Amino acid sequence: MASAIIAGLIDGGHKPTTINVSDPSVEQLTRLQQQFGVLTSTDNLQAVADADVVVLAVKPQVLAQVATDLAAALQPEALVISIAAGIDCRSLSAWLGQGTAIVRCMPNTPALVNLGASGLYANPQTTAAQKVQAEAILAAVGIVVWLTDEDQLHAVTAVSGSGPAYFFLFMEAMIEVGVAQGLAPDLARSLTLQTALGASTLASNSEEGPDVLRQRVTSPNGTTEQAILSFERDDTRAVVKRAMAACAQRSVTLSEELGAK
Numbered sequence: 394m395a396s397a398i399i400a401g402l403i404d405g406g407h408k409p410t411t412i413n414v415s416d417p418s419v420e421q422l423t424r425l426q427q428q429f430g431v432l433t434s435t436d437n438l439q440a441v442a443d444a445d446v447v448v449l450a451v452k453p454q455v456l457a458q459v460a461t462d463l464a465a466a467l468q469p470e471a472l473v474i475s476i477a478a479g480i481d482c483r484s485l486s487a488w489l490g491q492g493t494a495i496v497r498c499m500p501n502t503p504a505l506v507n508l509g510a511s512g513l514y515a516n517p518q519t520t521a522a523q524k525v526q527a528e529a530i531l532a533a534v535g536i537v538v539w540l541t542d543e544d545q546l547h548a549v550t551a552v553s554g555s556g557p558a559y560f561f562l563f564m565e566a567m568i569e570v571g572v573a574q575g576l577a578p579d580l581a582r583s584l585t586l587q588t589a590l591g592a593s594t595l596a597s598n599s600e601e602g603p604d605v606l607r608q609r610v611t612s613p614n615g616t617t618e619q620a621i622l623s624f625e626r627d628d629t630r631a632v633v634k635r636a637m638a639a640c641a642q643r644s645v646t647l648s649e650e651l652g653a654k
Protein backbone atom coordinates (compact mmCIF):
# COMPACT_ATOMS: atom_id res chain seq x y z
CA MET A 394 0.00 0.00 0.00
CA ALA A 395 2.85 2.37 0.83
CA SER A 396 4.39 1.86 -2.63
CA ALA A 397 1.07 2.76 -4.25
CA ILE A 398 0.80 5.97 -2.23
CA ILE A 399 4.42 6.92 -3.02
CA ALA A 400 3.83 6.29 -6.74
CA GLY A 401 0.67 8.43 -6.67
CA LEU A 402 2.42 11.31 -4.93
CA ILE A 403 5.30 11.31 -7.38
CA ASP A 404 2.99 11.01 -10.42
CA GLY A 405 1.13 14.00 -8.99
CA GLY A 406 4.31 16.11 -9.07
CA HIS A 407 5.51 15.64 -5.50
CA LYS A 408 9.29 16.03 -5.28
CA PRO A 409 10.79 12.55 -4.51
CA THR A 410 13.43 13.95 -2.16
CA THR A 411 10.73 15.34 0.15
CA ILE A 412 9.60 11.75 0.81
CA ASN A 413 11.55 9.68 3.33
CA VAL A 414 10.69 5.97 3.36
CA SER A 415 11.58 3.68 6.24
CA ASP A 416 11.47 -0.13 6.18
CA PRO A 417 13.57 -2.87 7.84
CA SER A 418 14.45 -4.39 4.45
CA VAL A 419 17.40 -2.81 2.64
CA GLU A 420 16.36 -4.61 -0.58
CA GLN A 421 12.88 -3.10 -0.38
CA LEU A 422 14.37 0.36 0.21
CA THR A 423 16.83 0.00 -2.68
CA ARG A 424 13.95 -0.92 -4.99
CA LEU A 425 11.92 2.12 -3.87
CA GLN A 426 14.97 4.40 -4.12
CA GLN A 427 15.70 3.20 -7.68
CA GLN A 428 12.07 3.30 -8.78
CA PHE A 429 11.06 6.65 -7.31
CA GLY A 430 14.21 8.52 -6.21
CA VAL A 431 12.87 8.85 -2.65
CA LEU A 432 15.09 9.15 0.44
CA THR A 433 15.32 5.93 2.44
CA SER A 434 16.32 4.76 5.88
CA THR A 435 16.11 1.59 7.95
CA ASP A 436 15.65 3.81 11.00
CA ASN A 437 12.02 4.86 11.56
CA LEU A 438 13.04 7.55 14.04
CA GLN A 439 15.42 9.14 11.56
CA ALA A 440 12.77 9.04 8.82
CA VAL A 441 10.19 10.97 10.87
CA ALA A 442 12.55 13.42 12.55
CA ASP A 443 11.77 16.40 10.25
CA ALA A 444 8.48 15.15 8.81
CA ASP A 445 5.32 17.25 8.85
CA VAL A 446 3.30 14.22 7.69
CA VAL A 447 4.02 10.62 8.72
CA VAL A 448 2.19 7.73 7.03
CA LEU A 449 2.08 4.53 9.07
CA ALA A 450 1.72 1.67 6.59
CA VAL A 451 2.81 -1.32 8.67
CA LYS A 452 0.69 -4.35 9.54
CA PRO A 453 -1.64 -3.88 12.57
CA GLN A 454 0.39 -6.53 14.44
CA VAL A 455 3.53 -4.33 14.57
CA LEU A 456 1.81 -0.96 14.86
CA ALA A 457 1.91 -0.70 18.68
CA GLN A 458 5.68 -1.15 18.72
CA VAL A 459 6.32 1.12 15.72
CA ALA A 460 4.06 3.92 17.01
CA THR A 461 5.35 3.74 20.59
CA ASP A 462 8.95 3.98 19.35
CA LEU A 463 8.09 6.96 17.11
CA ALA A 464 6.46 9.04 19.85
CA ALA A 465 9.65 10.69 21.07
CA ALA A 466 10.94 11.48 17.56
CA LEU A 467 7.75 13.04 16.10
CA GLN A 468 7.57 16.78 15.48
CA PRO A 469 4.92 18.15 17.91
CA GLU A 470 2.90 19.57 14.98
CA ALA A 471 3.23 16.47 12.77
CA LEU A 472 0.18 14.85 11.22
CA VAL A 473 0.16 11.04 11.48
CA ILE A 474 -1.87 9.12 8.90
CA SER A 475 -2.46 5.44 9.74
CA ILE A 476 -3.71 3.05 7.08
CA ALA A 477 -3.78 0.05 9.43
CA ALA A 478 -7.04 -1.88 9.55
CA GLY A 479 -8.94 -1.79 12.82
CA ILE A 480 -6.55 0.14 15.06
CA ASP A 481 -8.43 3.16 16.38
CA CYS A 482 -7.43 6.72 17.26
CA ARG A 483 -7.70 5.96 20.97
CA SER A 484 -4.90 3.39 20.65
CA LEU A 485 -2.84 5.49 18.24
CA SER A 486 -3.05 8.47 20.63
CA ALA A 487 -2.03 6.29 23.57
CA TRP A 488 1.09 5.19 21.66
CA LEU A 489 1.96 8.42 19.82
CA GLY A 490 0.97 10.99 22.45
CA GLN A 491 -2.48 12.34 23.34
CA GLY A 492 -2.06 15.62 21.49
CA THR A 493 -1.11 14.00 18.15
CA ALA A 494 -3.10 14.93 15.06
CA ILE A 495 -4.20 11.61 13.57
CA VAL A 496 -6.03 10.77 10.36
CA ARG A 497 -7.09 7.16 9.99
CA CYS A 498 -7.42 6.00 6.44
CA MET A 499 -8.72 2.82 4.82
CA PRO A 500 -7.37 2.73 1.24
CA ASN A 501 -7.42 -0.21 -1.20
CA THR A 502 -5.02 -1.82 -3.66
CA PRO A 503 -6.50 -0.33 -6.87
CA ALA A 504 -4.52 2.69 -5.63
CA LEU A 505 -1.71 0.96 -7.55
CA VAL A 506 -3.46 1.99 -10.78
CA ASN A 507 -4.74 5.33 -9.46
CA LEU A 508 -8.25 3.89 -9.03
CA GLY A 509 -8.17 3.61 -5.26
CA ALA A 510 -11.02 4.40 -2.88
CA SER A 511 -10.14 5.68 0.60
CA GLY A 512 -12.25 6.43 3.66
CA LEU A 513 -10.71 9.03 6.00
CA TYR A 514 -11.45 9.98 9.59
CA ALA A 515 -9.66 12.79 11.47
CA ASN A 516 -9.37 13.04 15.25
CA PRO A 517 -10.27 16.39 16.88
CA GLN A 518 -6.57 17.37 17.16
CA THR A 519 -6.29 17.49 13.35
CA THR A 520 -6.41 21.00 11.90
CA ALA A 521 -8.29 21.96 8.74
CA ALA A 522 -4.96 22.43 6.94
CA GLN A 523 -3.85 18.93 7.99
CA LYS A 524 -7.12 17.47 6.69
CA VAL A 525 -6.38 19.12 3.35
CA GLN A 526 -2.87 17.57 3.43
CA ALA A 527 -4.26 14.09 4.22
CA GLU A 528 -6.87 14.36 1.49
CA ALA A 529 -4.26 15.48 -1.07
CA ILE A 530 -2.07 12.45 -0.29
CA LEU A 531 -4.84 9.92 -0.73
CA ALA A 532 -6.49 11.77 -3.62
CA ALA A 533 -3.23 11.20 -5.52
CA VAL A 534 -4.26 7.54 -5.88
CA GLY A 535 -8.05 7.66 -6.18
CA ILE A 536 -11.25 8.95 -4.65
CA VAL A 537 -11.49 10.06 -1.02
CA VAL A 538 -14.50 10.14 1.29
CA TRP A 539 -14.51 11.71 4.75
CA LEU A 540 -16.26 10.04 7.67
CA THR A 541 -17.58 11.84 10.73
CA ASP A 542 -17.88 8.66 12.81
CA GLU A 543 -14.69 6.62 13.28
CA ASP A 544 -16.69 3.38 13.63
CA GLN A 545 -17.76 3.74 9.99
CA LEU A 546 -14.22 2.70 9.05
CA HIS A 547 -15.25 -0.90 9.82
CA ALA A 548 -17.91 -0.68 7.11
CA VAL A 549 -15.50 1.07 4.71
CA THR A 550 -13.08 -1.83 5.25
CA ALA A 551 -15.87 -4.31 4.44
CA VAL A 552 -16.91 -2.39 1.29
CA SER A 553 -13.79 -0.96 -0.33
CA GLY A 554 -10.73 -1.89 1.76
CA SER A 555 -11.24 -5.63 1.32
CA GLY A 556 -13.69 -5.25 -1.58
CA PRO A 557 -11.16 -5.77 -4.39
CA ALA A 558 -10.60 -9.32 -3.11
CA TYR A 559 -14.31 -10.15 -3.50
CA PHE A 560 -14.29 -9.06 -7.13
CA PHE A 561 -11.05 -10.98 -7.74
CA LEU A 562 -12.67 -14.11 -6.26
CA PHE A 563 -15.65 -13.66 -8.58
CA MET A 564 -13.27 -13.22 -11.53
CA GLU A 565 -11.33 -16.36 -10.56
CA ALA A 566 -14.57 -18.36 -10.46
CA MET A 567 -15.81 -16.98 -13.81
CA ILE A 568 -12.51 -17.77 -15.51
CA GLU A 569 -12.54 -21.32 -14.11
CA VAL A 570 -16.08 -21.92 -15.31
CA GLY A 571 -15.40 -20.33 -18.70
CA VAL A 572 -12.54 -22.79 -19.16
CA ALA A 573 -14.69 -25.69 -17.93
CA GLN A 574 -17.30 -24.70 -20.53
CA GLY A 575 -14.70 -24.95 -23.31
CA LEU A 576 -12.87 -21.59 -23.62
CA ALA A 577 -9.08 -21.35 -23.79
CA PRO A 578 -7.75 -19.96 -20.46
CA ASP A 579 -6.44 -16.72 -22.03
CA LEU A 580 -9.80 -16.12 -23.73
CA ALA A 581 -11.74 -16.81 -20.53
CA ARG A 582 -9.41 -14.43 -18.69
CA SER A 583 -9.62 -11.54 -21.12
CA LEU A 584 -13.39 -11.84 -21.54
CA THR A 585 -13.86 -11.92 -17.74
CA LEU A 586 -11.56 -8.97 -17.01
CA GLN A 587 -12.98 -6.83 -19.82
CA THR A 588 -16.49 -7.61 -18.58
CA ALA A 589 -15.57 -6.53 -15.04
CA LEU A 590 -13.97 -3.33 -16.34
CA GLY A 591 -16.91 -2.66 -18.68
CA ALA A 592 -19.55 -3.28 -15.99
CA SER A 593 -17.73 -1.05 -13.49
CA THR A 594 -17.17 1.73 -16.04
CA LEU A 595 -20.77 1.54 -17.25
CA ALA A 596 -22.09 1.71 -13.67
CA SER A 597 -19.73 4.61 -12.84
CA ASN A 598 -20.76 6.59 -15.93
CA SER A 599 -24.48 5.91 -15.64
CA GLU A 600 -27.06 7.85 -13.70
CA GLU A 601 -28.91 4.57 -13.20
CA GLY A 602 -28.15 2.19 -10.37
CA PRO A 603 -26.66 -1.30 -10.74
CA ASP A 604 -30.15 -2.77 -10.26
CA VAL A 605 -31.47 -1.02 -13.42
CA LEU A 606 -28.32 -1.85 -15.40
CA ARG A 607 -28.71 -5.50 -14.38
CA GLN A 608 -32.32 -5.51 -15.58
CA ARG A 609 -31.16 -4.11 -18.96
CA VAL A 610 -28.90 -7.16 -19.43
CA THR A 611 -31.69 -9.49 -18.41
CA SER A 612 -33.96 -10.15 -21.38
CA PRO A 613 -37.30 -11.76 -20.51
CA ASN A 614 -37.00 -15.50 -21.04
CA GLY A 615 -33.37 -15.01 -22.05
CA THR A 616 -30.05 -16.34 -20.82
CA THR A 617 -29.15 -13.87 -18.04
CA GLU A 618 -32.49 -14.45 -16.36
CA GLN A 619 -31.53 -18.08 -15.74
CA ALA A 620 -28.20 -17.04 -14.17
CA ILE A 621 -29.80 -14.38 -11.95
CA LEU A 622 -32.57 -16.78 -10.84
CA SER A 623 -29.84 -19.27 -9.93
CA PHE A 624 -27.92 -16.61 -7.93
CA GLU A 625 -31.12 -15.60 -6.09
CA ARG A 626 -32.05 -19.25 -5.37
CA ASP A 627 -28.56 -19.64 -3.84
CA ASP A 628 -29.22 -16.52 -1.75
CA THR A 629 -26.16 -14.68 -3.07
CA ARG A 630 -27.14 -11.47 -1.24
CA ALA A 631 -27.11 -13.35 2.08
CA VAL A 632 -23.70 -14.81 1.15
CA VAL A 633 -22.38 -11.27 0.54
CA LYS A 634 -23.97 -10.03 3.77
CA ARG A 635 -22.30 -12.77 5.84
CA ALA A 636 -18.89 -12.20 4.21
CA MET A 637 -18.99 -8.43 4.76
CA ALA A 638 -20.21 -8.87 8.34
CA ALA A 639 -17.26 -11.21 9.02
CA CYS A 640 -14.91 -8.64 7.49
CA ALA A 641 -16.25 -5.71 9.54
CA GLN A 642 -16.23 -7.89 12.68
CA ARG A 643 -12.56 -8.74 12.11
CA SER A 644 -11.82 -5.03 11.92
CA VAL A 645 -13.48 -4.65 15.36
CA THR A 646 -11.61 -7.60 16.89
CA LEU A 647 -8.25 -6.45 15.44
CA SER A 648 -8.76 -3.31 17.50
CA GLU A 649 -9.63 -5.32 20.63
CA GLU A 650 -6.71 -7.76 20.19
CA LEU A 651 -4.01 -5.31 19.14
CA GLY A 652 -5.18 -1.94 20.47
CA ALA A 653 -3.88 -0.14 23.57
CA LYS A 654 -5.17 -1.84 26.73
Ligand SMILES: NC(=O)C1=CN([C@@H]2O[C@H](COP(=O)(O)OP(=O)(O)OC[C@H]3O[C@@H](n4cnc5c(N)ncnc54)[C@H](OP(=O)(O)O)[C@@H]3O)[C@@H](O)[C@H]2O)C=CC1
Pocket residue numbers: 394395415416417418421437450451452453455459476477478499500501502554555
Ligand atom coordinates in the same frame (compact mmCIF):
# COMPACT_ATOMS: atom_id res chain seq x y z
N1 LIG B 1 -3.24 -4.74 1.42
C1 LIG B 1 -4.38 -4.07 1.39
O1 LIG B 1 -5.23 -4.29 0.50
C2 LIG B 1 -4.67 -3.03 2.40
C3 LIG B 1 -3.90 -2.89 3.54
N2 LIG B 1 -4.20 -1.95 4.47
C4 LIG B 1 -3.37 -1.80 5.66
O2 LIG B 1 -2.10 -1.39 5.21
C5 LIG B 1 -1.12 -1.83 6.11
C6 LIG B 1 0.01 -2.45 5.33
O3 LIG B 1 -0.51 -3.53 4.59
P1 LIG B 1 0.23 -4.07 3.31
O4 LIG B 1 0.75 -2.95 2.50
O5 LIG B 1 -0.66 -5.07 2.70
O6 LIG B 1 1.45 -4.83 4.05
P2 LIG B 1 2.96 -5.10 3.58
O7 LIG B 1 3.45 -6.24 4.43
O8 LIG B 1 3.03 -5.21 2.11
O9 LIG B 1 3.68 -3.75 4.00
C7 LIG B 1 4.08 -3.49 5.30
C8 LIG B 1 5.49 -2.98 5.23
O10 LIG B 1 5.89 -2.63 6.55
C9 LIG B 1 7.23 -3.05 6.71
N3 LIG B 1 7.56 -3.15 8.12
C10 LIG B 1 7.48 -4.23 8.96
N4 LIG B 1 7.91 -3.90 10.18
C11 LIG B 1 8.29 -2.60 10.14
C12 LIG B 1 8.83 -1.72 11.09
N5 LIG B 1 9.06 -2.09 12.36
N6 LIG B 1 9.12 -0.47 10.71
C13 LIG B 1 8.92 -0.06 9.44
N7 LIG B 1 8.38 -0.85 8.49
C14 LIG B 1 8.08 -2.11 8.84
C15 LIG B 1 7.28 -4.38 6.01
O11 LIG B 1 8.60 -4.74 5.76
P3 LIG B 1 8.95 -6.32 5.59
O12 LIG B 1 8.16 -6.81 4.43
O13 LIG B 1 10.42 -6.29 5.36
O14 LIG B 1 8.54 -6.96 6.89
C16 LIG B 1 6.50 -4.05 4.74
O15 LIG B 1 7.33 -3.49 3.75
C17 LIG B 1 -1.79 -2.81 7.08
O16 LIG B 1 -1.93 -2.19 8.33
C18 LIG B 1 -3.15 -3.07 6.45
O17 LIG B 1 -4.16 -3.24 7.42
C19 LIG B 1 -5.23 -1.06 4.30
C20 LIG B 1 -6.01 -1.15 3.20
C21 LIG B 1 -5.82 -2.15 2.16
Ligand SMILES: O=C(O)[C@@H]1CCC=N1
Pocket residue numbers: 478550554555
Ligand atom coordinates in the same frame (compact mmCIF):
# COMPACT_ATOMS: atom_id res chain seq x y z
O1 LIG C 1 -6.97 -7.86 4.82
C1 LIG C 1 -6.61 -6.89 5.48
O2 LIG C 1 -6.54 -6.95 6.72
C2 LIG C 1 -6.26 -5.58 4.80
C3 LIG C 1 -7.14 -4.47 5.24
C4 LIG C 1 -8.09 -4.23 4.10
C5 LIG C 1 -7.53 -5.00 3.02
N1 LIG C 1 -6.53 -5.70 3.40
